[in-house]
Amino acid sequence: MNPPTPWETMIVASSRQLAGERVCFVGIGPPNLACGLAKRTVAPELVLIYEAGGVGARPARQPLSIGDPTLVSGALSVTSMFELFAYYLQRGLVDVAFLGASQIDRHGNINTTVIGDYQSPKVRLPGSGGACEIALNAAKVFVIMQQSTRSFVDRVDFVTSPGHQGSAQRGGGPAVVVTQLGVYRFDESGEMVLAALHPGVDRAAVAEHTGWEMQISPDLAETAEPTADELRLLRQELDPEGVYSR
């Protein structure tokens, strides 16, 4: 079997973070694969909730969007978006939610709105979607993203979804950030800390891909190699087109 790609390692490391979790708010792309993998490995009881209104989805194929019809057929419930955001998310039923980010800073503030100035942006990004309220109302937020000096920045250009400063309600900033290089957590002051390096990655690589001086956990760990079983599930069942294994 081919060794894991950086994307695959990121997805496997994210799926392991879901051990013991129950209700999970899913996004499309890598989060969807991480949740699918977790359901087949560390978290078989995981209830998948999609922003479009699918609750307890049982996708028969890989959904291509959060509104894919395969998330409806066979689901436990399909709700209006008001019910989903009000009764499920705001009411506090969501244990863990995945967010992506174009930029994140040392306090876990997330930007998915603009690069540059809001009024005259260099790049107009999609915006919040549900991310702002997800960040504030999910019990825990996990971030999956590609790490570079452009995405790991000292200060985000725009705070779409708040991180660890300010008076966040439930979540109070992301719990975990997983990239192609490692796993990050936040210390008591709310600053990001490198908690684990993926196999074959060293501290210098992390420093090269970070726009500030990253703190290192005194208990720095190494991510266990993706197992043959995890890679088989990922490649054969979850990502048969090989989007993330190239």
Place this chain on the structure above:
Amino acid sequence: MGDKVTSMRQAVADLVRNGDTLAIEGFTHLICFAAGHEVIRQRKRDLTLCRLTPDVVYDQMVAAGVATKLVFSWLGNPGVGSLNAIRRRIERADPEPIEIEEYSHFGMVCRYMAGAADLPFFPLHSYTGSDLPAANPRIAEVIDPYDGRPVHVVPPLRPDVAIVHAQRADAEGNTQMWGLLGCQREAAFAAARVIVVCEELVDEEVIRSDPNRTIIPGLIVDAVVVEPGACHPSYVQGHYDRDNRFYVEWDAISRDPATLAAWLDEWVYGTEDHAGYLTGLGEERWASLAPGGPAMSAPVDYGRYG
């Protein structure tokens, strides 16, 4: 009440006016592209387009010059990337600027709720610590009169016109849908005028056989348009799948303004109506979007009383 069935051309001509605030809702599911195309064909102008997720149909409408303002919460081509025509307007004012008013998904949902329920505003737990309220002063904060703590509120959204698509409706506009409902019901109740577009026109008795499935009552509906396939490349649960290939193709089409203009000429201005668009698409492409098979719900028994 009575028969409200009309053509798309007539419904758009009668009910969508220049300068209107228009919501063609639908979240991935039930996005009525045919209505958007008819708005383009009739060269409506100065519209404010509202929608949680302006996607490809709004990119087409903005490119065609029908809109001067967008109200939204997520701006993208789902699973593909950007909306290139809208991005050109926002980033480079190319060919002209467009005004934006931006919320989060829950904020937009609550705006429709306030509009539908005729409330002055709607409170929600969001935006604390975010830059969104600074970017959009209409996201405000009030003091909760019961516990004295601040809470964010959003204003009602009351579109002049909402256009919603559904699996079936009767001639009066009693409308039933299933699958992802998005904000269809809230947008319809919030709007001054409502156009329902359906895959299938059914007898009132079909509606009455399953009243829990009636999402929009004929009471608030002004026109019923029977237009099967009207959502392509979006989808209708149980009828046809999402044409994901088109969403990918749109990225290439929309990157170049000339290619985009040629696409509008061929597929929108160059077609009489949606039937013409579907003819252009071809039977083979259409057949490839059929569901793999039926997945029937178990019948429910409402019982006879009296």
